[in-house]
Amino acid sequence: MEMVQGNMLLAYALIAVITLVVLIAKFKMNPFIVLIVVSVILGAAVGMPMDTIVKSYEKGVGGALGHIALVVGLGTMFGKMMAESGAAERIANTLIGAFGQKNVHWAMMVVALIVGLPVFFEVGFVLLIPIAFNVAKRTGTNMILVGIPMVAGLSVVHGLIPPHPAALYAVTAYNADIGRTIVYALIVGIPTAIIAGPLFARLISKFVFPSPDNPLLAQFVEKDSTRDLPGLGITLATILLPVVLMLLGSWADIFFTPKTFANDFLRLIGNSVIALLIAALVSFYTFGKARGFNREAILKFTTESLAPIAGITLIVGAGAGFGQILKDSGISNAIVGIATSAHLSPLVLGWFVAALIRVATGSATVAMITACGIVAPIVSSVAGTRPELMVLATGAGSLILSHVNDGGFWLVKEYFNMTVTETFKTWTVCETLISVLGLLFTLALSLVV
Template sequence: MEPVRGSTLLVCALVAIALLILLITRYKVYPFLVLIIVSLFLGIAVGMPMSKIVTAFETGNGKTLGHIAIVVGLGTMLGKMMAESGGAERVANTLIQRFGEKRIHWSMMCIAIIVGLPVFFEVGFVLLIPIAFNVARRTNKSLLLVGLPMIAGLSVVHGMVPPHPAAMLAVQAYHADIGRTIVYGLVVGIPTAIVAGPLFALLMHKRIQLPRDNALASQFVNSREDGLKRDLPGFGITLFSILLPVILMLIGSSADTFVAPKTWPNEIFHFIGDSDVALLLALLFSFWSFGSSRGFNREHIQKFCGECLGPIAGITLIVGAGGGFGNVLHDSGISQELVKTASAAHLSPLLLGWSVAALIRLATGSATVAMTTACGIVAPISAAAHGAVSAELLVLATGSGSLIFSHVNDGGFWLIKEYFGMTVGQTFKTWSLCETIISLMGLALTFALSKVV
């Protein structure tokens, strides 16, 4: 079969993405399987040698998982240690006391941004939702007023702020500087989280009435009302444990500024600033700060680390398959054709990164897969631009696109629907709209930031 060339390659790519949407949303096929199947058929359709299709998919899959599997595993273990020790609850209680009940929605956004840094959205949500239930009960506020700022904060750090694993994918793909990406991510992310979280929650909680009886909420609240006081870790040590990987990455990013390059101190700083090493050191530190100092022995810590990995197996496989799909797009010549088209149309790489990520997000339901796949497509365009576009801003644009309109093919959609006790329509009006606000405002602020940096 003769290889397909020219604009027909782009048509094949659009058909492949449409097929992804159809199989996932209409026929409910698991995204991991769909990504494999569509990748193979895409390779055949564009005339790739059959001997190279599987190799291309496996190469992309392995390249993606080679980094992300380590980050996901270490980040999830750190989140589990924080949950078991009561660290997240300590952060919540402290911020509630300082913000007061009238500004509780602001404190929940802050909690989510802090807690969400090292873990995936779903993990952060499960860690914080018991706190949201108890805060809503204690303050007699709507769960939407408490919960929407929480999920907005989690979502923003998921797409825009390293060392979150999803944002780290884009940092790696675009060869962006981690330190600058963190700073730019906070500059764009915090105003975005404020609008999509507390301000949006103030508007929506009056318009949507949740059912009085929520079985999940009752279960979590009752489990906390056993008359026993929990010995929680201190706020300072908890915050330091959570932010330690960020601190180490900032040290590594700025090493050349403070220490002469190619000296052993410089190499050490770069080594500990690597995302894998930084998260590993933070996890080892948490074994003391959240573990032994809280009365947990070695067996307890081993149990926590082991049992937290099961729930992330599915998303890890999907992320790898997304990388495989992206590599098939690259090896088939689709990415190169997209480079030519974008160059001819003078399309901004920032807008292209956002658009591609948004399209994949709508197709697969996973923000992480959207970032993985979009980076594989857009990275060659970024390289062709010869530094005309900041790699750090490209991370933010791609991350913003990956957060667009969560709908029925997104596991987070159903997670939030069930925990909040909402109907499908109410979930669209709250969670899906919240995600869209984050995506559009993130893109707008990224463009604005590009004018001054």
């Protein structure tokens, strides 16, 4: 069978994406299974040799998980230590005290931006939701006003800022500098979080009022909040440690001559895996032993933390495999060719492709990783495109239009005790604002850097 060429490749790709949406959203099928099945069928349909389809898919899965599985595991252990020690609660209580009760929505955004740095969105959400419940109850505030800034902060960090796995993968795929990526991500992410978080929450909280009869709220508020918490200084130092190490690694050439031991050492500890490993080991003392936990307790926490991430890790790998099929089948080159001939901005292309995959799979992580596989070749073919900005544009696209095929959609709905319609009005609009604003700010930044 001859390979399909030209526009037909794009037609098959579009059919594959629509099929993903229908099977996952309409028929509620498991994304991991659906991604594998659609990938294999797509490869066969466009004429890839039968003996190369599975090899291509495995290459994509292995390439992604070889790095991401390590980052996910270490980051999740780190987050678990934050939860058990009360470190996240310490940050939240301190900032709420500093901001005042009338500005708790601003405080929750700042808390989420800080706490969200080392953890997945879902982990950060679970860490902070008890605090959000307590703040809403104590101040008599609508849960929407407190909760939306929290999820906006977590989502911005999740989609745009390393050391999150998808952002790290994008840094590698686009051959971007991680230090500059972090700096640019903060420049783009902070105003995006402000608009989609506190400002949007202030508006939408006037129209959406979740049912006060929330069993989860009662459960968390009744918990004892008098426990001794770790100090703010040691908490911030531990949480920001991996980011600082990665920045030092990125700037190694500034401090030491390349190829020297000192330079190589900085690059080693600045590697995302090693930085998170060091941070996790440090947290075993600062959030573990120093808080009175023995070795058995720390072992129990870290072991328990790994079980819930198995599904996330597999879906990430499956998405990367789908991206590899798109690449090896020639679909990526077809898209690149059209974009090049149409003089379409690579930043807009990265955002748009990630947005399509996000709507199809429901996963921001899968969307970003898959889009990188499709769009990365264009970076080298278009002069003047900063790879760091490609990371941000792709990340912004991966956050758009969260709906019923996104686990985060249901997480927010259930915890906030909202109806599906209320969740669309709040969470879905918030995510879409982040996506569009992220692209606009990235385009603006591209004019000055």
